[in-house]
Amino acid sequence: MTAPAIILSRPQLGENIGSAARAMKNFGLSDLRLIAPQCSWPNDRAMVLASGAGDIIEGARVFQTAAEALADIRVLFATTARGRDVLREILTPEAAATRLRTAALEGLKTAILFGSERAGLDNDEMSLADAAITIPTAEFPSLNLGQAVLLIGYEWLKSTDATPATRTRKTVAVPSSRADLIDLFEHLERELDAAKFFYPSEKKEAMVRNIRAMILRSRLSDQEVRTIRGMIVALVRNKYRGAS
Numbered sequence: 001m002t003a004p005a006i007i008l009s010r011p012q013l014g015e016n017i018g019s020a021a022r023a024m025k026n027f028g029l030s031d032l033r034l035i036a037p038q039c040s041w042p043n044d045r046a047m048v049l050a051s052g053a054g055d056i057i058e059g060a061r062v063f064q065t066a067a068e069a070l071a072d073i074r075v076l077f078a079t080t081a082r083g084r085d086v087l088r089e090i091l092t093p094e095a096a097a098t099r100l101r102t103a104a105l106e107g108l109k110t111a112i113l114f115g116s117e118r119a120g121l122d123n124d125e126m127s128l129a130d131a132a133i134t135i136p137t138a139e140f141p142s143l144n145l146g147q148a149v150l151l152i153g154y155e156w157l158k159s160t161d162a163t164p165a166t167r168t169r170k171t172v173a174v175p176s177s178r179a180d181l182i183d184l185f186e187h188l189e190r191e192l193d194a195a196k197f198f199y200p201s202e203k204k205e206a207m208v209r210n211i212r213a214m215i216l217r218s219r220l221s222d223q224e225v226r227t228i229r230g231m232i233v234a235l236v237r238n239k240y241r242g243a244s
Contacts (some may be wrong), residue, residue, distance in 0.1 A: 019146025
């Protein structure tokens with residue numbers, strides 16, 4: 001499956017091209033095409049801002065017209081901050097990514113067209129697109145070129161990403177031995193007894209069973225058992241310090 005090409009029409013600043021390339025690298029995009037760049041090319045600032053995406057900058061292809069840059073493209077979406085009458089649909093980045101993914105799975109070459117920082121895409125360029133992509137914003141709709149590429153690139157990757165919504169860091173925990181647990185029980189019960197926790201005394205046996213059952217349900221690791229015993233020692237030590 002081929003990822004969509006990112007096509008920048010008349011980009012003005014090498015820095016923005018570099019930022020776009022870095023965003024592409026983050027989200028699995030590699031085909032960068034430039035239409036009539038308004039800055040010098042190759043561009044040192046583009047390479048600097050690309051950071052680890054220098055290979056994308058080096059592999060970027062330059063075309064003089066949109067027709068040349070789009071010659072092999074079967075499905076084209078164009079980004080805009082406003083709707084255009086010549087287009088039948090305006091998509092969110094998420095919806096566009098889903099359609100691009102479907103087209104790519106069918107073996108079709110796809111692309112996303114971005115306009116210049118100053119003026120965006122002209123009507124002729126917009127008329128070549130199958131649909132428009134508009135990134136929802138609060139009040140100010142204009143985005144930096146690199147930011148726009150990053151947001152749409154993120155949606156492209158997310159459309160098939162299997163990362164769960166929430167994750168817990170996995171650690172290799174060694175279950176505590178019964179000997180360690182028994183030591184913990186006896187240590188805790190000894191200090192609770194000294195603190196006169198078991199009251200009334202005739203309920204002590206039932207209270208001890210309940211405490212042990214509660215600890216066992218936690219399935220403590222050997223490290224956790226050591227930590228709890230250290231906490232008990234610290235609490236008892238500080239109690240005696242306060243008494244003195």
